[in-house]
Amino acid sequence: xxxxxxxxxxxxxxxVAMVVFCLLxxxxxxxxxxxxxxxxxxAAAAEQPPVPLAQALAAPGAVHGVVDHGxxxxxLVLLDNQMRHARAGVKLYRPFRxxxxxxxxxxxxxxxxxxxxxLPTVAGPPSPVQVRGLxxxxxxxxxxxxxxxxxxxxxxxxxxxLQPDALAAALQLPALPTRVLRLDPALPFGDERxxxxxxxxxxxxxxLGYAVQWFGLALAVLVVALVLEWRRRRQ
Numbered sequence: 001x002x003x004x005x006x007x008x009x010x011x012x013x014x015x016v017a018m019v020v021f022c023l024l025x026x027x028x029x030x031x032x033x034x035x036x037x038x039x040x041x042x043a044a045a046a047e048q049p050p051v052p053l054a055q056a057l058a059a060p061g062a063v064h065g066v067v068d069h070g071x072x073x074x075x076l077v078l079l080d081n082q083m084r085h086a087r088a089g090v091k092l093y094r095p096f097r098x099x100x101x102x103x104x105x106x107x108x109x110x111x112x113x114x115x116x117x118x119l120p121t122v123a124g125p126p127s128p129v130q131v132r133g134l135x136x137x138x139x140x141x142x143x144x145x146x147x148x149x150x151x152x153x154x155x156x157x158x159x160x161x162l163q164p165d166a167l168a169a170a171l172q173l174p175a176l177p178t179r180v181l182r183l184d185p186a187l188p189f190g191d192e193r194x195x196x197x198x199x200x201x202x203x204x205x206x207x208l209g210y211a212v213q214w215f216g217l218a219l220a221v222l223v224v225a226l227v228l229e230w231r232r233r234r235q
């Protein structure tokens with residue numbers, strides 16, 4: 001009876017381990033597919049002429065090239081914990097309203113923080129102005145710990161993540177889209193920036209490699225369990 005209980009417990013542990021490993025492998029595959037879809041959308045957008053902001057917001061798909069004219073609205077959002085050149089800094093965002101009335105948060109670039117983490121003084125961009133860039137998903141939020149926004153001075157907020165409803169309330173706007181406009185680095189205003197949609201993250205190929213490892217571990221557990229069962233039966 002004791003051997004039977006041990007056998008059942010062993011198989012139960014093996015099945016649990018295989019299920020966990022397979023779920024982790026499936027999660028890595030989903031991450032790979034999501035990132036590859038984003039890169040494919042960026043490549044497709046590069047082959048199409050840019051469109052006005054309102055048209056890009058209404059069009060299907062996650063990424064679109066945009067060119068439009070309008071004004072920057074009051075308010076500055078500094079997204080914390082943004083790495084570049086192995087240095088910590090903030091990304092600068094300001095709300096922008098096109099002449100047609102569409103509103104979006106514009107990524108003006110990255111600025112390093114000093115050792116004491118003193119927030120920078122940021123001059124406003126030219127306004128009215130023509131903007132050009134990519135309408136794309138906002139940076140991934142990661143673990144949503146603590147408040148999304150905290151005050152950092154008059155019409156300035158330090159953000160741990162870009163949460164559209166909280167941002168719209170702080171900036172006194174009716175609503176904000178979940179995507180942001182990433183400015184073309186060639187524009188002569190703003191801070192250091194590029195159009196890399198996957199900064200400081202793993203490329204799709206790495207997620208595929210991790211998925212194969214997790215599925216391999218699940219297979220290894222199954223093989224070990226079957227070998228042990230075969231030996232038990234022979235005895």
